[in-house]
Amino acid sequence: MTRPNSLQKLLGRIKENPTGPIARALEFSKAAHANQKRESGEPFFNHSLAVAEILYQWKLDDATIVAGLLHDTVEDTSVSLEKIKSEFGEEVSFLVDGVTKLGRIKYQDSNPKVENLRKMVLALSRDLRVVFIKLADRLHNMRTLGSLPPAKQKRIALETHEIYAPLAYRLGMQNLSGELRDLAFPFIHPKENEWIKKTSVPLFEARLKYLERIKPVIKRLLDEQGIKPITIDFRAKRYSSLYEKLLRHEMDMEKIYDLVAMRIIVETVLECYAVLGVIHQKWPPLPGRVKDYIAMPKPNSYRSIHTTVIGPDEQLIEFQIRTTKMHEENEYGIAAHWLYDQERRNEEKNRPRLTKLVEEMQWVKQLRNWLEKYRGPKTDPEEFIQAMKIDFFRDRIFAITPKGDVVDLPVGATPVDFAYHIHTEVGNGCVGAKVNNQIVPLDYNLRSGDLVQIITQKNKRPSEDWLKFVKTSIAREHIKAALREKDKLRRSARGPTKTELRVTGENRLGLLKDISAVVERSHLSIVSVHAPSQPGSRFTALRIQCETTDKQKIEKLIVKLKNLKGVRQVSYRFV
Numbered sequence: 327m328t329r330p331n332s333l334q335k336l337l338g339r340i341k342e343n344p345t346g347p348i349a350r351a352l353e354f355s356k357a358a359h360a361n362q363k364r365e366s367g368e369p370f371f372n373h374s375l376a377v378a379e380i381l382y383q384w385k386l387d388d389a390t391i392v393a394g395l396l397h398d399t400v401e402d403t404s405v406s407l408e409k410i411k412s413e414f415g416e417e418v419s420f421l422v423d424g425v426t427k428l429g430r431i432k433y434q435d436s437n438p439k440v441e442n443l444r445k446m447v448l449a450l451s452r453d454l455r456v457v458f459i460k461l462a463d464r465l466h467n468m469r470t471l472g473s474l475p476p477a478k479q480k481r482i483a484l485e486t487h488e489i490y491a492p493l494a495y496r497l498g499m500q501n502l503s504g505e506l507r508d509l510a511f512p513f514i515h516p517k518e519n520e521w522i523k524k525t526s527v528p529l530f531e532a533r534l535k536y537l538e539r540i541k542p543v544i545k546r547l548l549d550e551q552g553i554k555p556i557t558i559d560f561r562a563k564r565y566s567s568l569y570e571k572l573l574r575h576e577m578d579m580e581k582i583y584d585l586v587a588m589r590i591i592v593e594t595v596l597e598c599y600a601v602l603g604v605i606h607q608k609w610p611p612l613p614g615r616v617k618d619y620i621a622m623p624k625p626n627s628y629r630s631i632h633t634t635v636i637g638p639d640e641q642l643i644e645f646q647i648r649t650t651k652m653h654e655e656n657e658y659g660i661a662a663h664w665l666y667d668q669e670r671r672n673e674e675k676n677r678p679r680l681t682k683l684v685e686e687m688q689w690v691k692q693l694r695n696w697l698e699k700y701r702g703p704k705t706d707p708e709e710f711i712q713a714m715k716i717d718f719f720r721d722r723i724f725a726i727t728p729k730g731d732v733v734d735l736p737v738g739a740t741p742v743d744f745a746y747h748i749h750t751e752v753g754n755g756c757v758g759a760k761v762n763n764q765i766v767p768l769d770y771n772l773r774s775g776d777l778v779q780i781i782t783q784k785n786k787r788p789s790e791d792w793l794k795f796v797k798t799s800i801a802r803e804h805i806k807a808a809l810r811e812k813d814k815l816r817r818s819a820r821g822p823t824k825t826e827l828r829v830t831g832e833n834r835l836g837l838l839k840d841i842s843a844v845v846e847r848s849h850l851s852i853v854s855v856h857a858p859s860q861p862g863s864r865f866t867a868l869r870i871q872c873e874t875t876d877k878q879k880i881e882k883l884i885v886k887l888k889n890l891k892g893v894r895q896v897s898y899r900f901v
Contacts, residue, residue, distance in 0.1 A: 332383040333375075336391075339382075347388055347414060351395040352378075354413065358396075358403040366473035373466055374398060380462040384658050390455045393421035397459050400426050424456030425463070457493070461502060464490045468509035483513035492721070498626040498659025507566035515569065522565050522572075525579055530562060533586040536641060540588070547604050548590075555601070556591045556650055563587075584634070587644040591653050595620060598647045602631055605645055609635035612642065617775070620652070624724055625734040628656055716799060723774045735772065739797045742768050742788075745780045746801040753801060754808050755782035769795040787812045824853060824901050825872050825880050832892035833866040840890050841870065848883045850874055865894070875900050 340349045355374045362370035378394040392414055399405040400422055407426075411419035468486055471479050487510040495503035512519040537560055548555055563571075563585050571582055590601055598620060605611075615634035623629045630648040637643040648656065721737045725744055733747050741761070746753030758781035759766055772778065788805045796802055831837055838857060845852055856869040874880065884896045 333379045336379055336382045347392050347418075348378075348395070351392040351414065351418075355395045355399060358399045358405050362402065364470070364473070366470060370398075370402070373463075373470075376466040377459065377462045380465060381458065384458065384462070386455065386458060389415075389417050389421065390458060392418050393425065393455070394459050394462060396422050397425045397463060401429055421453070421456055421459060424453065425459045428456065428460045454497070457497070461490060461494055461499070465502065465506065465509075468506060471509065471513065479513045483510035486510045487514060494659070496626050496722075498628060498655060499657070500628060500659070501657045502659075504564050504567065508564045511566040511569065518569055519565060522569055526565070526568060526585065529579060530585055534560060534562075536639075537586055537588055537643070540637060540643065543608075544588070544590070544605075547608055548601065551600065551604055553592065553597055553600055553604070556593060558588065558590050561587045561589050561646065584642070584644040587646050589646045589648075591648060591650055593649060595649060598631055598649060601647050602633060602645075605633065605635060609637050609643070611635050620648075622726075622730075622732065625722070625732055626659070630656065716797065723772055723776075725772050725774070725776045725778045728777065728779050733778075736797050739772050740769050740795055741766065741772065741778060741780060742792050742796050742805075743798045743801045744772060744778050745782075746796075746798070746804050748780065750804050752780055752782060753804055754788055755784065755786045756780055756788070757783045757786055768792070823873070823875060825874055826899050826901050827868075827870045827872065827880075827884075827887075828895075828897045828899075829868045829870065829887060829893060830865060830895040831868075831890070832894070833863055834892050837866070837890075837892060838868065841868065841887060844886050844890065845870070845872065845883065848879065848886065850879065850883065871901065 336348075340346070340352060343349060352375070356371045359370040359374065364370050364373060374395050374397070377397060378391050381391050381394045396410060396414070396418065400407050400410065407419055407423055410422050464486060467482065471482060474482070486506050491503045491506035491510065494506060541558055544558060545555075563582070568582065568585070572579065575582065592598055592601060602616075612634040615632075617632040620629050620631055629652045630646050632644065632646055634642055634644045716736060723735050723737055723739060725733045725735060725739075727733060727748065733744055735743055735747065741759035742753065742756060745756045745759075756768065759768060759770070760779040760781070761770060761772065761776050763777070763779075788808045790805075790809055792805050793802060796805065829841060838855065842852060851873045853871040853873050855871075858867065872880075872883075880898055884898065887893055887896045
């Protein structure tokens, strides 16, 4: 993801300002890590410099780059956070501290500390630059993963695949997410990786040759309409993405028609739609394969137009059409918004905040809700991390309400999950669903782009069977809560089911045995007996529960009990 000359540009900038914060941080980090080596044998400082280089290439601010250079000093050297603060200021020390805390999270542990996971959520909510530094750190670690022992390689690759790549995707950093997945793939699926490389290379080459033949045709068609594209290039499908798609197509490579897509970048949104019109006028689009993410962006802010057409020789071609700004945002996600904020507000000395952008991201709000929900000493760390994984770090689908709102859900989510994300009462009252104006079962698996309408009924309560197919913890929790309330009401409506006898008599040996015998001869079952310990007392009061509410039987039993030796009084009540 880093451009070849980005390091030279960073070093050139340091040379221009040798007493600036970045230059001072570089020398400070080099001295702090002077005697340290990575497992590959190279100087540890090389990693710090690589992280700073990546952050510079993402066009982040100086404080972030400085923190990138220093991000491992507190954790891996004798340098204290107070020292960082005194040398580089509170802002940099805050970022370094955030990265240090994130570094303590061990996803693979059987019992991870939930407090560290909370800090991860807080970092997301308070300052996303902490996450940018962590993602840059993880990217370089993945690029150099080959020097680690095999067991550690797989653990880090799995963590990257399940946590950091989806996190980058949710921040809109498409290219970073894809690279992280690709870097993790060979360590998670080594045999499959070798098979895909061997099998796909000839097909990739054939597709590239085909698209190279189509490229001048596209240029001519656009030129005829007065459209001057900034670039026309090709995007090869990543191995990890290809593998996931092959799993859905019986591992048949011939069924994958988008191995290589043609990407057209233009200046304006109007030109995007004009390009789409030109392409469709030349080649017929494949039904259902036109996706307008400009009119309706994905929740992670991804914008582009995708279309698949039937090209020459009956071959399918996928086109992706976007503006330069969209391309930057799709590559660098919310980090690109930071850059635009800097450009718009460069006259201000204070760094711009991303608070508004963060507030607009619904999933960050959901993470904050999780933080509140899981605050307390009795929190189950396993439950928390599982919920985080399912609800926030899985592949997503984007269903649509009748009003046009986008609902972000995990893959495999059902109309019931959708209903509970709208409102608790909508979920509880759900009796049916229409997807794209067709009635579907409640366990139907929703897909991206589905228009979902929930049919509700007043006073309806959820079914216990829903727990077998819902995917989100939000739905599961609300269903369980409603079922508990339903059971409570049922018990209340059913009335008493037992009788409690209160027998007062002389505290003699064998009294309880005699009472039990009388109850048994009356064909009743004793559920429980409460006999208070009263040593030396002349009288005792026994409470005996029987499994019956038959008043006639109880009254006959009382007559028999009163005839027992020493029994003075017998009363009863239904419970």
